Structures are given as structure tokens and as C-alpha cells.
Amino acid sequence: MWLAPSLRRRLISLAFAVVVMAFVGCGAGTAARPACADAVLHDWTTGTLGSEYSPECYQAAIDALPEDLRAYTSAADDITRAAITAGRNANATRQLADVPVEEGDPSAFPSEVVALVGLLLVTAAAGLAAALVRRGREE
């Protein structure tokens, strides 16, 4: 079958991409799932699935679901829902962390440092005054 050179190049590129994707896909398929995926599945089984896992753990658990769980139970829906809740919680925590604790001039010295320096200055002044008084008495 005759093919135009440009079309041939495209087909070769496409075939290369397919081979690479298949290779990567196989690698991903054969890789062992993280232990936290088993923990997610275990928690679902016992009815205690919460939102404390990372998104990767939920996804790995969904990917690892056996066919009968996928077809006959709510496992996939429940885990997806837990993952969404976990994502929302993570966003909320991040947003909380982004909120400034104090408002004001960020370049100003903290009040604790100012107080400490003040105390040091007062102590030094008192020491100096005491030394001057002692020298005056000796003279």
C-alpha cells in the first residue's frame, strides 16, 4: 500500500507513541500498589473509611478494586467520595495556613524583641548609674 511520506512519518510517530505508552502502562500495571491502598480498602470493608489518606492512596485503592467489588458494591463510589472529602480538607488546611496570623507592618520588630532590648538597656543604665555613684563616693 502506497503512503505519502508525511503520512508515513505521522504513522511511525504514532506507532512509537503507542509503544511507549504501552510500555509505561505495563510498568504501571505491574507495579505493586502502595500499602496505603490496602489500608483504604480495609477501612472501607470495616465501614471506617475516613479522609486521612493522600489522594494517591484513594486512587490506588480504586485502581486495585477487584471486579466483584466494582460491580456489586458501593466501594468505588465510597472511596471516590472519601477522596473528595480529603481533597476539600487539604484545601481548607492550606487556606488556613495562608491566612496571616497578625495584621500590621511586617517589617517592624516583634514586640518581644523590643521589650527584651528595652530591659537590657534599663539594666545597663542602672549598672552604669550605680558605678558612677560608687566612683563619686570614693573620690
Place this chain on the structure above:
Amino acid sequence: MSIAFRALLAVAAVACLSLALTSSGSSAPSASRDVAFGVADDAWLAHGPGTLESRLRELSKLGVEVVRFTVRWDQVAPQRPQDARDPSDDAYDWTEIDGVFKGLRRHGIDPLVTLFGTPSWANGGRGPNWAPSSSQSFASFAYAAGRRYPWIRYWTIWNEPNRPAFLRPTTPKIYVNTLLNPAYAELHSAIGRVQVGGGVTAPRAGDGGGVAPVAWIRGMASAHAKLDAYAHHPYPGRPGSETPWGPKCVNCQTITMADLERLEREVHRAFGRKPIWLTEYGYQTNPPEIFLGVTPEQQATYVATSALRVYRSSSVTMLIYFMVRDDRSPAGWQSGLFTADGIVKPAYAAFRSPLVQVARRGGRVVLWGQIRPRSGRQPFRVRIEEDDGAGWVGGNRWTDAKGFFSITVTAPAGAHLRVWSSRDNAYGHEILVR
């Protein structure tokens, strides 16, 4: 004494009399329900350990009334028949099915036939889960099967067609027009008093293009489905935390045993007051099923509780338990009454003689149950075991003609109760009074 006071006394006397009658051994329920309990396990029945006869005897011992068995169109007719309506056409091979059905008939067990699986010659070389190209081919096969087994009353069309694993394209319209309605008409022309069940739906859509049962039922109604009963598989969605009674899923499209009322509502709205057949149901056990399994004791409890659930429903007339013996493969299904090695699980006794605590007020416990083997009224006793000893609660009692009983006994919380069936020379499963 005023008239009002006398009337009050009379009402109180009648109430006391009824309470006394209830608690003094009137054991049969007032109106027995006509519900049949059965099993489905094609692989075990056709090829399990022992002989077919020994397996059929086991089913009789369990008190099985109905056995669901799949007739694979693609296996009976791997080649296109010359005359597809003629059951004796050379292309048809009924050998294995003949043996199973004759055996069931000999033991007085009703088969429930499921017709499933398209031969490649009927769908352009595709797999058995692809609909046939022509509705006539399946209709002719249904007619031939009906003529082959005209004494079989219960038939269902296809298995879980709302899942792509069993039917593609997965639409209620294809199901109704290509499979259900043509087979319904032909089975009714082949068999006089046949009942054809449609739907046979899985409890949820799953992923990958499935259709949830609520949408499927509505779609079947829109396609003008013809059926004598609606069949469904109400497997639990969360076996670890879901009992046959709940928790219920509000506004869900799925239908499990906990949501039986939704199934009744949808079926009656779509098809009128047709009976409902629950043609597959079960709880897997852990071990060996670690993710879907419950403990063997929980499985036994749910087997008994689901029987009461169905008994109390006004429209369910059949409950088929899947399966008899666990799959040998860990990846398979593990809801058997026996382990893969043939060891009896507690669910075996719960199937043969289910017992459920319905209510308790102080030391008075209301029990519901059934003795399934044989027909007619059955004698039984209730055994109690407490920390300080064991004994019988009352004397001999009798079930109703279908084997059901509802009794009130005296037993404290924490006691263990079991039913003794003298004709079976066996106990039912044990329940803990709560």
C-alpha cells in the same frame, strides 16, 4: 359501675386473653406467605463433588424448593440449527441440562431456568454478552427450550442485562425488543402455565457503561416490556455494614435488600402489581474473602434475616441464595453454605431452619422462623443455653403448612436459642437474645 368503666374492663380482658393465646404456644403465623426459597450454583450442581444424585439429596436435606439454573444458548447451540424451533434439531445439545432438570424433577424441586448467552453465529461473531442481530433467533431458541421442558414453570430472560459484562449494547430497549418480549411470547406459546421473569437486574450500574436498576426498570416500562414477574439481585452495597434491613440509601438509583421497598415501588409503578423474584442474593464470608466478606456467623444471621425480610414483603415470592459451595479460586465468589473444602458454614443451618429474634420485652422474646425440609406442618422445639445451664423452652410446637412459625418464648437477654427439628434430627443455627 359506670358503662364506660365496664367497657374499659371488657377491652382489658380481651387484650389479656389475646396476649395469653399468643404466648401459650400458638406457633403458626396467622396468614402464611407463599414464598419459595432456593439456591443457585450451576457449577456445583452440574460438576460438584460426588454424584449428581448426592448433590440433589443435599438440596432436599436443605429444604430447597427452587433451583435457578442457567441454560446457555451458546453452549446448547454452538452451531446454527436447521430448524431453530425444533428442540430435536441436530445442532442442539441438551445432554447436561437434561440430566440436571430430570434430577430436580425427581426430587420435587422446581427449576428456575435462565436463558442466557448469544452464540457467535447469531451476533456476527461476537461474545455471548452481545445481543443477537435478530430477535427471531433468540425467540426460536426460547420456544425450543420451552418445548423441551414443558413442565418447568419458572423462566427468566438473560442475566443482569444492565451490566455490559452480560449484555451489550446495554440498553433496556435492546433487552426488551431483542430478548425479553420475543422470548416471553414464545415461552407462553410453548408452555401452558409458564411464568416468565424479566429484568434480572444487578443491584447497581457498576462502572463502564452499566445502567442502575431504577433507570433500567423505567426504561423497560417505556419499551413496553412483557413479563409475569420482575427479577432482581439485591446484593448488599456495603456488606461490612449493611444488613438486609438497612441502612437505607435515600434517593439512590441502586437497589439492595435494604432498599426492597424501592424495588416494590418501581416495579409496581412500571408494570402493575407483578410478583418480584429475588433470583440471586448472598453474603460472602471472611475468610477467605477479605474485602467483601462478613464473618460466618454474620452470614448465617443475614441468611435468616433476609428470609424474614422477604416473608414480610407483600410482593416478593421467591428468594434464591447464591451459592452452595465457595469457589476454589480466591478471586471467585465465596458466599457458599459450604467452604471450598466442603466444610459446613453456620449459614447451612440458617438456610435449612432460619430463626430470627423479632422483638423482646423484658423476658418475653418474639421469634420467627421456618423448618424448610419437606412440606406440611413440622414439629419443633426451642433449645435455650445460658451461663447456668441448658434446657428446652416449652414443649413441642408445630409450624404452619409451609413450615413457618412465629412464637413468643421466655428467655433473658444473653441467652442462646436454637430450633430443634426432630424430623431432621438437627438443630438450626444459634441466635443470641439481645
